[in-house]
Structure formats: C-alpha cells, structure tokens
Amino acid sequence: MRHLPPLAAVRVFEAAARHLHFTRAAAELGMTQAAVSYQIKLLEERLGAKLFVRDGRGLALTDLAKRISPQVTGAFDLLGDAFGSIRDEAASVLTISAPTSFGTNWLAGRLGAFQLSQPGLAVRLRVEDQILDLMRGEADVAIRSGTPPWPGVRHQFVMRMAFAPFASPNVIARHAPIEDARDLLALPRIADEQWWTAWLGAVGLADCGDQPAGVYFDSQVLVGNAAINGQGVAMLTPGYWQAQIDSGQLVRLLPHVKAAHWQAGFWLVHPESKRNQPKIRAFRDWLMAEVRLAAGDDSDGILEPPGEATPTDGSA
Structure with missing residues (x-):
C-alpha cells in the first residue's frame, strides 16, 4: 500500500514550486488563489514541514521543498508521458x-x-x-x-439497401430473351429469398407461385460470386459490384426497372x-x-433515408 499525500495537493505544490507564485499556479490549474493556499497548507500539515517561505523578493522554497520539487515534477512528467502515449495511439x-x-x-x-x-x-x-x-x-x-x-x-444515415437482379453474360445468353420481370420466374435463382420476395413484390409479382430450385447462400459476397460463375440470377446491391459490372462479369437484368429497397x-x-x-x-x-x-444521379434511390428513423448527427 502506497502512503502518499493527497495527489491534488501534490499537483498544486508542483505548479506553485515551478512558478514560485500562487496566483500563476492557480491560473494554470484553473483554481482560485485561496484554493491553492489551502492545498499547500494541507500538504504541509500532512508532511509536518513548511514548503514555502516568503522573503524580500516574494515566494521561496524551503530546503525540503527544493529537494523534493525536481522529483515531483519528474513524476508528473512520467505520468504525462504515459497518458500522452495512450492519447497519441488512440488519435x-x-x-x-x-x-x-x-x-x-x-x-x-x-x-x-x-x-x-x-x-x-x-x-x-x-x-x-x-x-x-x-x-x-x-x-x-x-x-x-x-x-x-x-x-x-x-447514428447518421449512410445509404439504403438497394437490390436488383444480376447474372453472368453466359446465363443471359442461355435464357434470352429476358424482356420483363416475368421472364425471370423460370430462371435458376441464387437466393436470398427475402430479397427476391421483396423485389418481385415491388414489380407486381408478389404472388408468383413456387420458386424454382436454386442455390442458397447467407452472404451477398457468396451470392455475387456464384452469379459471376454462372449459377443463376442473383439479387445484388448494385453499388457493391460496380467493378464486376464495369468489367462485364455481371450484367444487370431489366436495367429500366428501379432497384427495390429493404426496409x-x-x-x-x-x-x-x-x-x-x-x-x-x-x-x-x-x-x-x-x-x-x-x-451518381441516384437512379436507384439509395440516398433516400428510411422514413421511420431520425438522425442524431445534428441535422435533425
């Protein structure tokens, strides 16, 4: 167990010893001069010895204070370095x-x-x-x-979850022509089933019978790669796959149909x-x-925030 005097009083002593002036120490610490005097008195009582004396030129350190002052300042420097390194790393x-x-x-x-x-x-x-x-x-x-x-x-809104049907050029060639949403019903689907249901509902095909057998994945990363490899039609977020769209690995089906949004x-x-x-x-x-x-021109409406949430970014 460490037998230390109150750290608040030690902190005041360190500042007062550096400045040799209670008023300047108070200004540095954001305290009143009376509070500084009180903390010094408290520390002197704890130590049983005087730390400051007044001479003709103002405030001076006693021999005891001269001996411990450099060590106290060094200790606070070490503390400052320790906490400063944490701040620097965090920043x-x-x-x-x-x-x-x-x-x-x-x-x-x-x-x-x-x-x-x-x-x-x-x-x-x-x-x-x-x-x-x-x-x-x-x-x-x-x-x-x-x-x-x-x-x-x-929380601050970033973007909507938009999704639209995509397939590889080979899949499109095998099943052409694909001219409207009904043409997708017979194609093999790479499923996130809830996205298919939402998109079909948005284009007026909510009651479209049983889905053809397909491959199911629980990640859009896997769904998109399966579509690139020609396994079927996938509901994908257009912005996620722009590089593959630009390279021709993925083609958006029915591009005139606006993407659907998840809630x-x-x-x-x-x-x-x-x-x-x-x-x-x-x-x-x-x-x-x-x-x-x-x-871009936000043709898929991804910048339209859901209506039920209010941002806490200061713009509300």
Whole structure:
C-alpha cells in the first residue's frame, strides 16, 4: 500500500514550486488563489514541514521543498508521458466495424483513398456481421444495418439497401430473351429469398407461385460470386459490384426497372463521447462524400433515408 499525500495537493505544490507564485499556479490549474493556499497548507500539515517561505523578493522554497520539487515534477512528467502515449495511439488509429457484404464489397476498396488523405492515421477495418460494443472500445465507428436508434451511440444515415437482379453474360445468353420481370420466374435463382420476395413484390409479382430450385447462400459476397460463375440470377446491391459490372462479369437484368429497397438502411454509428474527435469527423465527412459520389444521379434511390428513423448527427 502506497502512503502518499493527497495527489491534488501534490499537483498544486508542483505548479506553485515551478512558478514560485500562487496566483500563476492557480491560473494554470484553473483554481482560485485561496484554493491553492489551502492545498499547500494541507500538504504541509500532512508532511509536518513548511514548503514555502516568503522573503524580500516574494515566494521561496524551503530546503525540503527544493529537494523534493525536481522529483515531483519528474513524476508528473512520467505520468504525462504515459497518458500522452495512450492519447497519441488512440488519435492515430481508427478502427472501423462493418457488416461482411458492405465492408468487403463497398468499403474495403475505397479505404485506401481515405488513408492517403490522412497520412498520420492508421486505419483498421473489422469485417464481421457481429455487432461490436463501441462503448467498450471494440471499434471507434461502425457501419450498421437495421433501424436505429441503438443505445449509447449517435447514428447518421449512410445509404439504403438497394437490390436488383444480376447474372453472368453466359446465363443471359442461355435464357434470352429476358424482356420483363416475368421472364425471370423460370430462371435458376441464387437466393436470398427475402430479397427476391421483396423485389418481385415491388414489380407486381408478389404472388408468383413456387420458386424454382436454386442455390442458397447467407452472404451477398457468396451470392455475387456464384452469379459471376454462372449459377443463376442473383439479387445484388448494385453499388457493391460496380467493378464486376464495369468489367462485364455481371450484367444487370431489366436495367429500366428501379432497384427495390429493404426496409432498413446502413448507418454510421459512434459513441456520443467521440463525436468531436478529429479522426471520427474526418471519416464521417469522407464517407458521406464517397457515398454521394458513388450514387451518381441516384437512379436507384439509395440516398433516400428510411422514413421511420431520425438522425442524431445534428441535422435533425
């Protein structure tokens, strides 16, 4: 067990010994001069010895105070270095959590540009569908899908979950012509069944009978790659697969039909206490600009926020 005097009084002594002036020490510490005098008196009583005396020129240290003052200042310097290193590390690393599909297909390929714009910042991306506890520091920010609010965090709308039918050129060639939504009913589907149901409902084919047998995956990453490999037609988020669309590996079917939307959206969330951190602000500003750039003319309506949630980004 350490037998230390009150640290508040030691802190006041260190400042007063440096300045040799109670008023200046009070200004540095944000205290009144009376409070400084009280803490010094408390420390002197605890030690059983005087620390300051007044001479003709003002305040002076006693021999005891002269002996311990450099050690006390050194101890506070060590504490400052220890906590400063933690602050520096926290400020220089940004940990982002994102769902698998969004993180892999949309965010990962763009993060390099963000990091280049922030040369002093290391960026870590955790891609997983588990929701991390931001309040415990498991990540600094997260992209979440769903409907806010979530307890303890601020949320800002990023984009809607849009989806439309895609297939490889080989699949399209085998089943041509594909001219309207009914032509898709007989094609092999790579299923996320709820997305198919939502899209067919949006085009007026909610009651379309049994779905043909197909392959089922629980991740859009797997669904999209299966479509590229010619296994059938998949409901995909267009923005996730822009590189594959541009290269001709995937072709959007019925491009004149607007993408359907899932009831939820993607949201940027972070602890309330971190809202003003420079690294959080930098990532938020970059992300929102990147989303607008990727949306282009927003023909699929991904920038239209779901109506039931109110943002807590200060714009509401």
